Amino acid sequence: MIDLSFFKEKKEIIKPLAIIAIVLIFDLIFILRPQIIFLTKVVPEAGELKKKVVAAKKDIASKDNLAKRHKELNEKIVNYEGKIIHEEEVPLFLSEISRIAKVSDVELMQIRPLVLDREATTDYNGRIYSRLAINLDLRCGYHHLGRFVNNLETADRYIKVLSFDAISVNDPPFEYPIKMMIETYVINKDEKKSY
The missing domain is CATH 3.30.70.60 (Ribosomal protein S6/Translation elongation factor EF1B)
Incomplete structure (x- = not known):
């Protein structure tokens, strides 16, 4: 048979280790796993949002250039209309x-x-x-x-x-x-x- 005397002698060490193991297993199954699943969904979306924010900032920065270009094109339209x-x-x-x-x-x-x-x-x-x-x-x-x-x-x-x-x-x-x-x-x- 199995000798359980070893476990009886090391009871003070095994109990805390067992509690830590149970807490770790519980944490992995019920807390960490859902967080990992959530992060795998959110990280790509966050990357896309970051790209959109960078593009929006770039567009906002070029707003003055776009307004200037729009004004130039309107002046050209008036010039071309006179040529037709x-x-x-x-x-x-x-x-x-x-x-x-x-x-x-x-x-x-x-x-x-x-x-x-x-x-x-x-x-x-x-x-x-x-x-x-x-x-x-x-x-x-x-x-x-x-x-x-x-x-x-x-x-x-x-x-x-x-x-x-x-x-x-x-x-x-x-x-x-x-x-x-x-x-x-x-x-x-x-x-x-x-x-």
Whole structure:
């Protein structure tokens, strides 16, 4: 049989050790385990909240920069709105292109406007915009062509050169036939208008 005399002699030591062991087991099962489960759920959430707080602080710090950028963009909008022509101004715009060609020493053989897309865009004021493409048949040298393109793109109105093709000429005065397509935007009265 088992000799229990050892336990009887060491009773004073075993009782406190048994009580400590029972308290530790109780603590592990009923107190520490739920705390560990709780922490495993809370720690990732705390990390996410910390990231959100850092992002919010960063946004608050950049509020002044955002306000400044907003003001700059509003000023640019006013500037760009002045560069877009109204539907009634299309004939004047075409004559302006003719004037730019003359100033640039470019012979303007033909000018043909056409609407690129029937899908008009509406801005925040409810105005309807559409793209207007203009085909130009020109005759000039390369230097004059460069001056013409520069004058178009730096004009008071928005003009973008989409493409151009030059046909080679071997005989002087080296004035090349050039087909060019430019575009601008027009503020329409209604979107079904064609030019």
